[in-house]
Amino acid sequence: MAIRAKAQSKSSLAVQTPRTTGLREFFERHFSRLVPLPAAVTMALLIIFPLAFNVYMSLHSWFVSSTTPPHFVGIKNFVEIFGKDARFWNAVWITVKFTAIGVFLQLGLGLAIALYLHRDFRGRGIVRTVMLLPMVSTPVAVALIWVVMFNPSLGVLNYFLSLLGFKPLVWLGHPRTVLPSLILMDIWKWTPFMVLIIHAGLQSLPFTPFEAARIDGASRWQLFRFITLPLLRPTIAVALIFRTMDSLKTFDTIYVMTEGGPNNASEILNIYVFQTGFKYFHMGYASALAVILVVFVFAVNLFLIRLRERSWSY
């Protein structure tokens, strides 16, 4: 009886639940898929479609001008890029140098500054805020100011050098000095980013290992080398991945400062892609270059992420 009543009440409950309109039910059932739909569509339109179209274009030859429309050439663009294009290999080499040296120095400096800031002292808040200014300022505006500072005749950097008794440099004005100058500017701009992340990492480190080590009589260097650094590894890896990704596809500052000159001495891949596409209007070829750049950035980061997962996590 009781069971029956229960069953009855259950069935009546089912009957009571109103058969809602199809739409509502549909929404109810697919809620988790419907909510992100607008975002997914936007993504597809803004990211996946252009990327796919870019790959499609990279298999074509299209010089925007004559009456010849784009025509399919298969992998000819890629064959030419890898086989014959000295300018491409130059750009790859410069991109690698710019990123490797720049990011490495930023990491070193960033680590040092973060450790320095990881103490209590008066005005720490102000120092931390001021530190971030280069990072948050507009890249193009910053680049223009650096151009003026770098100017060998009118700029302030040579003035400082002369005060210190050094000979003036031509900075951006010579193939040999242009890349170090750009790296200098990049360090100024992006070291704060490293500081920010590493500093946050430092603050989240657990206390206990340090205490234990101190009780065991570890020196400060040993503390840093065997406790802080290993514990910081995941943080450092994240900072490295972000910066490397960013640095590999730098465009704005270098374009404003040198346009890749003098004579391609600072032409990183992204600038070469831009010149080929929007200055020379070889759209197919530029698309092929862009595909290579994307794959390159992707591969490097995949490598870093793997590295982080395998050996740098704890």
Place this chain on the structure above:
Amino acid sequence: MKRRTVCVGMVAVLVLIGSLVVPAFTWAQKFDWQMHKGTSIRVMANKNASGEAIQALVPDFEKLTGIKVQYETFTEDQYRQKVLLELAAGTGGVDAIQTATAQEGLKFWRSGWYEPLDDYLKNPRLTDPNFDLSDISKPSLMGNTYDGKLVALPTTQQTTMLYYRKDLFEKYKIKVPQTLAEMEEAAKKLHNTEDSGQKIMGIVLRGKKAAATSQWAPYLLSMGGSWLTKDGKPAMNSPEAVQAFDLYGRLLRNYGPPGAVNYHWYECVSLFVQGKAAMYTDVSNRIFYFEDPAKSQIVGKVGYALFPAGSAGRKPTMEVWSVAVASKSKKKEAAYLFVQWAASKENILKMHLKGAPSVRAFAWKDPKFLADQKHKDWIEASLKSLDIASTEWNPPVVAVSEVRDVVGAVIVSSILGENVKAEADKANAEMAKIMEKTEGK
């Protein structure tokens, strides 16, 4: 009697009809600015002196013709991209464009994007009888002619001339250079002298790759070189071209600013207006910077001279900005009215008075202009250039920007003191490759 009245009546009717028809016929042939009243056109232009001067006067055109103009200006790089993509799309979305034929002419002409204007100019219904093509600088018209067809009407020009510091030249008793050799001599003498407490550089020129090529062009032409050989092959490693590369680089290396390879015109002007350089060759409207007391410390100290002669005589270059009708436009006549108006005497004079130098000689002699412009040597050099200048400040190829980069690289190498001949050979081969790729028939 009756028949006679009929005859007279018929004659009268005929005369009547005739008197109606004939004027109507001639009226149809007569030019009328208002013929396309009520329509609207889209014009794309560069945000330079010329493009902005036209923009300011567009309301005049709208009042004159009753045509509504959607006039869009972009900064130079953007303008090049947008116009190109718009024309390549071929949808007729743009009716008239501002154009520098030396930059994009060959490409646009071969692509069939320019509407040839000869038939329009000959048509009395479409062209104002006061238009006077003969007053427009001959070289500028020649520069706008492809396969015998005029594709654009010139409006403004800038000619490359020599700027020199009158005060320094007087102080050191140096004559105004008439030849490139004299110019180098003067640069040598003046380099590292002092003036009001600062060191002077002998000369400043553009050194930045592609940007330098347009101002290197008069050196090339004056020294007897050319962009292409007679049969249309690259001539960047001819002895004359190598000499021109060499001289240009030598001037900057020995008597120019350090880091000159990064000098676009902006850096050159900055240096010059600070009184740090004795000479400078660049396009003529730099005068507006030199003589502006807010920007310049050398107001009144600058002399203006025709570009010095080389072994092939005086060959200054002239950058001409023109207006053209887009061939895919659906309102070609209205667009032609705009183009014609922009290049008309009246409009060009107005632009000229606003600081966009005219391609028509008469504007340079206008009393109002002469009353305003105190620098007679500037006027003289400009006027002379209108007749003798070459419009080939760019290589006459389809892929201008790409070739400019290649040629510019030789200029940079020369400034850096590298082997010019080897670099020129390399550039020539590369230029040939680019031409084959983009012009190959």
